[in-house]
Amino acid sequence: MSAPVFIAGTGIISAIGNNTAENLASLEQEKAGMGEMRFLNSIHRQRLPVAEVKHSNSELAEMAEMPAHVSRTALLSAIAAKEALADAAIENFHELRTGFISANTVGGMDKTENFFPEFLSNHARGRLRSVVHHECGAVTELVADKLAIKNYVSTISTACSSSANSIFCGARLIKQNILDVVIAGGTDALAKFTLNGFNTLMILDNKYCQPFDENRRGLNLGEGAGYVVLVSEKVAAKLAKKPACTLSGYCNANDAYHQTASSPEGTGSFLAMKGAMQKSNIKPADISYINLHGTGTQNNDIAEGTAIKLLFEKDFPPMSSTKSFTGHTLGASGGVEAVFSVLSIQHGLIYPNLRFQTQMKELPFAPETKFSKGNQVNHVLSNSFGFGGNCSSLIFSKT
Amino acid sequence: MHTLKEQIIRQLNLKDLKPEDIGDDQPLFVEGLGLDSIDALELIVLLQQEYQIKLASAEEGQSVFRSVRTMAQYITEHQPTKA
Amino acid sequence: MFIRSAASISPQASFSQLLAVPAAYTSNRLNCIEPDYAKILDPKLIRRMSHIIKMGVSAAMECLKEAGVENPDAIIAGTAYGCLADTESFLTKMVENKEELLTPTAFIQSTHNTVAAQIALMIKCHNYNNTFVHRGFSFENALLDAISLLQENEASTVLVGGVDEITNVSHEILSRFGLYKKDPVSNLEIFNSPSKGTIDGEGAAFFLLSKQASGKDYAKLDAVYTFFKPEGIDEVKMNIENFLLSQAINVSDIDLIIQGRNGDVRNDLIYSNIGQKLFPGKTIIDYKHLCGEYPTSSAFALWLAANILKTGKIPYQALENPKKILFYNHYQNIHHSLYLLSAC
Numbered sequence: 001m002s003a004p005v006f007i008a009g010t011g012i013i014s015a016i017g018n019n020t021a022e023n024l025a026s027l028e029q030e031k032a033g034m035g036e037m038r039f040l041n042s043i044h045r046q047r048l049p050v051a052e053v054k055h056s057n058s059e060l061a062e063m064a065e066m067p068a069h070v071s072r073t074a075l076l077s078a079i080a081a082k083e084a085l086a087d088a089a090i091e092n093f094h095e096l097r098t099g100f101i102s103a104n105t106v107g108g109m110d111k112t113e114n115f116f117p118e119f120l121s122n123h124a125r126g127r128l129r130s131v132v133h134h135e136c137g138a139v140t141e142l143v144a145d146k147l148a149i150k151n152y153v154s155t156i157s158t159a160c161s162s163s164a165n166s167i168f169c170g171a172r173l174i175k176q177n178i179l180d181v182v183i184a185g186g187t188d189a190l191a192k193f194t195l196n197g198f199n200t201l202m203i204l205d206n207k208y209c210q211p212f213d214e215n216r217r218g219l220n221l222g223e224g225a226g227y228v229v230l231v232s233e234k235v236a237a238k239l240a241k242k243p244a245c246t247l248s249g250y251c252n253a254n255d256a257y258h259q260t261a262s263s264p265e266g267t268g269s270f271l272a273m274k275g276a277m278q279k280s281n282i283k284p285a286d287i288s289y290i291n292l293h294g295t296g297t298q299n300n301d302i303a304e305g306t307a308i309k310l311l312f313e314k315d316f317p318p319m320s321s322t323k324s325f326t327g328h329t330l331g332a333s334g335g336v337e338a339v340f341s342v343l344s345i346q347h348g349l350i351y352p353n354l355r356f357q358t359q360m361k362e363l364p365f366a367p368e369t370k371f372s373k374g375n376q377v378n379h380v381l382s383n384s385f386g387f388g389g390n391c392s393s394l395i396f397s398k399t
Numbered sequence: 400m401h402t403l404k405e406q407i408i409r410q411l412n413l414k415d416l417k418p419e420d421i422g423d424d425q426p427l428f429v430e431g432l433g434l435d436s437i438d439a440l441e442l443i444v445l446l447q448q449e450y451q452i453k454l455a456s457a458e459e460g461q462s463v464f465r466s467v468r469t470m471a472q473y474i475t476e477h478q479p480t481k482a
Numbered sequence: 483m484f485i486r487s488a489a490s491i492s493p494q495a496s497f498s499q500l501l502a503v504p505a506a507y508t509s510n511r512l513n514c515i516e517p518d519y520a521k522i523l524d525p526k527l528i529r530r531m532s533h534i535i536k537m538g539v540s541a542a543m544e545c546l547k548e549a550g551v552e553n554p555d556a557i558i559a560g561t562a563y564g565c566l567a568d569t570e571s572f573l574t575k576m577v578e579n580k581e582e583l584l585t586p587t588a589f590i591q592s593t594h595n596t597v598a599a600q601i602a603l604m605i606k607c608h609n610y611n612n613t614f615v616h617r618g619f620s621f622e623n624a625l626l627d628a629i630s631l632l633q634e635n636e637a638s639t640v641l642v643g644g645v646d647e648i649t650n651v652s653h654e655i656l657s658r659f660g661l662y663k664k665d666p667v668s669n670l671e672i673f674n675s676p677s678k679g680t681i682d683g684e685g686a687a688f689f690l691l692s693k694q695a696s697g698k699d700y701a702k703l704d705a706v707y708t709f710f711k712p713e714g715i716d717e718v719k720m721n722i723e724n725f726l727l728s729q730a731i732n733v734s735d736i737d738l739i740i741q742g743r744n745g746d747v748r749n750d751l752i753y754s755n756i757g758q759k760l761f762p763g764k765t766i767i768d769y770k771h772l773c774g775e776y777p778t779s780s781a782f783a784l785w786l787a788a789n790i791l792k793t794g795k796i797p798y799q800a801l802e803n804p805k806k807i808l809f810y811n812h813y814q815n816i817h818h819s820l821y822l823l824s825a826c
Contacts, residue, residue, distance in 0.1 A: 043581045105593065117577045123654055131655060135562060136594065137616035141816075150710050154623045155616040157564070157594035165612055172630060193573060196581050197589035200440060202457040254557075254602045254611040260590055261436055271608055387590065388599025390611055410585075412529040433526065440586045448583050 005171040006236040006243035007228050007396065008181075010339040011084030013076055014224035014326045015051035018063070019083050024343060028371055032325050032354050034208045034220050040190045044199065047206055050190060051222030051327025066146065071108035071133050072189035072223075074142045076332075080225035081143055081183055088181075088229035089240060096180040096235065099152035100144045101170045102227075103162030103186030105331035107136040110191040139187070152179055157331065159386030160293070161252070162186050163226065164334030164394055168250035170230045180235050185227030185335025194330065195221060201260065209296035211321035212305065212367050214358040219295040222327025226335030228342060244346040248379070248397035249280025255389030261299050266307030268391035269293075273311055273381060276393040284312045286379050287395075289350055291337050292367070293383040294321025295328050300385065305363045316365040318375075320353035334384040334392065341380040341396045348375040400471050407467070410445045411438050423468045428461075439464055452477045483629055483691050484699040484826070486639075487548035489541045490785040491516060492685035492773045493669075497789040501797055504772055507669045510662040511653055511682045512774035527604070530587055532567040534647040537686040538597035539604065542643060546605070549690035555637030556610035557598050560624035560644045562617050562777030563652065564594035570651050597645055597686075610637065618813025620644060621778040622708045629706060632693045643688030644781025653682055661775075663745070669771045672745030680744035683774015687781035689788070695826065701791035701807075703784075704822040705729050711816055715755050718818065722760060722810065725820050737804035738796060739766040740783055742811030744775040752812060765801050772797075780811050780819055791825045 013019065015033025016026035026033070033051040037044075040052065053060070053076060061068040064078035081100070090096070111130040119126035133139055140155040152173065156166045163186025170182030188194075198204050198221060205218035228247075236243050253275060255268025262268065277284065293304055308316070322340050323329075329336050343349060353367035360366075378398045385391045404418035411434070425431045428439070439460045446452045446463075452474065454460055463473045493512035494500040505515065514537060519528055522540045531539065538559065546554065568591040575584055590596075595613035602611050610631065614623035621644030628642040656662070663672070663679035672681060691703065705728070709721045726733065739761055743750045757766060773782040787807045790796050794803035809821040 113573060113576070116573050119651075119655070120574065120577055124658075128655075128658055132659075135615070135617060136564070137562060137620070140616065153616070153710055154614060154619065156612065157615040158598075158611070158613050159593050159595060169612075169627065172634065176630060176634070192576065192581065193569075193589075196576050196584050197572065197586070197592075200444070200584045200586040200589055202440060202443070252610045252612065254599070254608050256602045256606045256608055258435065259437065259596075259599065259603065267608065386595075387593050388595045388611075389602060390595060390599065414529060415525060437530075437586055437590060444583055444585045 003175050004233055004246045005174050006231050006246050007342050008090065008231045008236065008239055008243050009084045009088030009229035010342050011080040011082065011087060012224065012226040012336055012339045013053055013080045014329065014336055015053055015222050016325050020339065027325060027351055030352055030354060030371055032208060033222065034327060040192065040195065042192050042195055044195060048204055049208055049220050051220055052190060053223055069129060070142060071139055072110045073104055073106055073108060073187050074133065074139045076189055076223065076225040077102055077139065077143045077187035078146050081147060081227050084183055084227040084229050085147060090181060090235060093181065094148065097151050098149050099170060099173060099179045099182040100140065100147060100149040101154045101156065101166040101182060101184045102140040102143060103156040103166040103331050104136050104139055104188050105157055105159060105162060106188050106191050106194055107139050108133040109193045110189050113192050147183065158390040159388055160330055160333055161384040161386035161390045161392040162331040162334060164384035164392035165252060167228060167247065167334065167338055167394060171247045171250065174230055174232050180232050182230045183227050184230055185225065185338065186332045187225035188223055188329055188331040190221060190223045203297045205296060208355055209324060210355045210357065211294035211296040211324055211353055212292065212301050212360060213356055214360045216296045216298065216301060218297050220327040222329045224326060224329045224332045224336050226332055226339045228338050243399060245342055245396045245398055247394060249276040249395030251275025251279060252392045255391060257389055260387050262303035262385065264303060264306065266303035268389050269304050269307035269383065269385055270311055272391040272393040273307065273383065276381065276395045280395040280397065282379055285315055287317045287381050288377040289344055289380050290317055290319035291341050291380060291382040292319050292321040293385045294323055296323065301360065302362060304383065304385065305360060309363060318350045318368045320351045320367045322351050324354035337382050337384065338394060341382045344380050345377050345396055345398050347373055348377050349373050350375050400467050403467055403471055406445055406449055410441050421467060424466045427464055427466060450474050450478050483632055483693060483703045484695050485701050485703055485788045486690040486692050486696050486699050487545050488687065488689050488700055488785045488788045489544035489548060490685060490687035490782060491537045491541050492782050493683060494772050500772060501795055504670060504797065508666050510679065511648060512669060513648065514684055530591065532565060532591055534565050534567065534645060535591065535597055535600055537647065538643065538645040539600050541686040542601045542641060542688040545688040545690055546641060551639050551690055553605060553607050554639045554641040554690065556628065556631050556640040557601050557607060558612045558624045558628050558640060558642045559598040560614045560620035560778055561594060561597065561646055562615060562620045563646050564615060565592045565596055566647055566649045566652050568592035570649055618777045618817025619708055621781045622706060622819045625706050628691050632691060638693060640691045641688060642691060643686060644778035645686035646684055646776045646778045648682050648684045656682065672771050673743060673768060676747040678746055678748060680746040680749065680775040683770065683776045683779055685773050685782050687785040689784065699826050700788040702824040702826055704824055707820045709818045712818060715752065718752060718756060719759055721818065722756065722820060729822050733760060733764065736764065736806050736808045738807045739764055740769055740787055740807060740809045741766055742770060743768045744770045752815065765799060767797060767799065777813055783809055783811065784821060787823050791823060
């Protein structure tokens, strides 16, 4: 069961770019994706900055080659998943045992919430077409059909750790020789439901977020989709483009402290990171870069920071939260950040934690503030911690 | 304060409690009634809905919601005067 | 894998009750017969829990209690619709109040992994926790994940379950899709007069799975297999045959088949076809007249199968003490699943 799992391709769409190359360029130019709401119609438009993908649904539908009335969540997913598959360029793809594991939290809610006002006024009203893909799993199937994947299609929903869980679920299916190729990751589109939901928790920043900063105010919601193509050793050996990295470690642990808040010591985060390193058979000192969950909320950053302090003890690797670029993409964040982690290894990149000003007084370290390339990046630790205490960490390693 | 207790019970779905069961000075959070951060957010909405008082942040709630009495005092001090 | 314990909350009161007199309903909607939750859960926690969470968490706690396990190595749930009541509550308020004065509880509870998370919170379980939300495969994905953890030796006990609920709104919307019987019919008669539509159902069923026998197990879960969007009856037949082959058994080795007919004449055509082609003369029973049709109804079926193997008794059948049970179900002819179970 110690067969390696290779990353053969990446696909991503976010507030900072429609594909891998565009995202990479924005990261290098230190250009964040937050701004005023353009596509979502909410009363909070003036007050809350969000990190939207910079296209309307009809534009996305064209890019995805899907009908324009389909849920934005599915459109984003299709665009990124297609890119990932194309990037992997697996010659005999349809002869292999293939899987698609896509996570999301919002499903087709962007459409359902437009159906609901009419339905509430009269239960016979409202277009059924708007709710037919409401379920998280229905969104996944729209895209699985587009990719012509049938052997294994699944959807995971564990709040903000969702797509990290998809990725390591896919890896295990390959290790157990059940599948040869898995496109794994996640997607989430902005919806009034989530925006208002997070607003009631009073954890949204009305300025651009500052993760891991002493004076952080909260998170900015974002949207997007990110996928990696996981392949077995046998498939990797036949690829024209040799994979630059493997998924060498992963772990899911539960904080079991509170429904939405993390324990002050970051128990779940600590266990997830430790477990991932154990699976990867590496020590904290081997980690070249940590892609933090780093939402920018008071609670997450102190819990995650404390867990890192306890685990690494003194030699802290460079770290940053790329949510300072993309916002918090919820169900997609694990997938989006997995793509950034893979790119980090491929090109030796360390990303900056934008808008960082003041070190947190409880922590003996601060995140990176400048983008750099040409670094020796061997192992990247990527954290995704969600509501319900669901904590996942992934480790990507250079081949 | 009796009305306030009724509102708290309703907002937080404390089905087995009656207003008489909540002491005026009984701590609401952690010990006493044992409410948590989600309940605090619910109480913030209660203040806005019933008394038109808007708290600036969740942290402000910590002192305001110490007991029913501190809540009542805050409401008296901050409730916008009715025209 | 051994099923050490099984607990369910369903439209049936209990296994012994459904053997004696199954609960009858004359509605196209079967709601669960629910226990006094205050006896199973801490009343202080119940106040925030909506219907589906109470069902799921209670079934899970009963399951753990029966197995004598305080802290399983993993908790995995499957739910297709998630927490509908909370979702509706928040959505309705959001529309009515035009995004003002909204409260957090319903939003927090609406996340799909709330059932699995609440269980972990209640028993302070820091181990692996996952939730699958893939329509008619939600429970199967959870089961497969559980089995895989056990096979990888990442866990020695896994708590796994399937749960879905009906709300007034969900029933109305799904009715508009033409899913349910238009005229009142008794659930116990749905297979007797072929007509369109099925009956809506809900329920929660949890299982404690282990690689080691305990001596007191309900049954052995030999295999779980799923196939997606088969192109015709021949592909369905081929998948079932391959499954049996992979388990090195013949149709003659199977004592009982549990099938997922749901009373909708269009949906049930596949079962009569397969029954004729593959299982002539076998003892076949239905289960959806007991729990209704919903994406994770197979969890109820697994609970039923486990109880049949443990007690040796089969509803409406003279046959007793089956040794091998095959379960076959499809959800809207998209998600097809097969389970093979053996008596311990």
